[in-house]
Amino acid sequence: MPKKKNASSLISELKRKTRRNYSSEEKIGIVIEGMRGEMTIADAILDRIVHSAHRINLKGESMRKKLRKKH
Numbered sequence: 375m376p377k378k379k380n381a382s383s384l385i386s387e388l389k390r391k392t393r394r395n396y397s398s399e400e401k402i403g404i405v406i407e408g409m410r411g412e413m414t415i416a417d418a419i420l421d422r423i424v425h426s427a428h429r430i431n432l433k434g435e436s437m438r439k440k441l442r443k444k445h
Contacts, residue, residue, distance in 0.1 A: 409416050
């Protein structure tokens with residue numbers, strides 16, 4: 375006869391079996407969806423991202439254009 379599990383172990387097992395892995399894009403989408411209408415938080419996050427960003431200037435034709443010409 376199988377051993378009975380308590381509610382906590384059943385919940386943990388259920389979470390483990392139904393866990394979903396999200397891509398980075400999906401995670402960002404979930405966060406943005408949750409922040410709709412929260413402009414102060416959205417502005418603060420954007421400021422933080424832009425503040426720590428590095429600008430890289432590239433020269434030459436884009437690879438997309440080059441690849442499109444080949445096909």
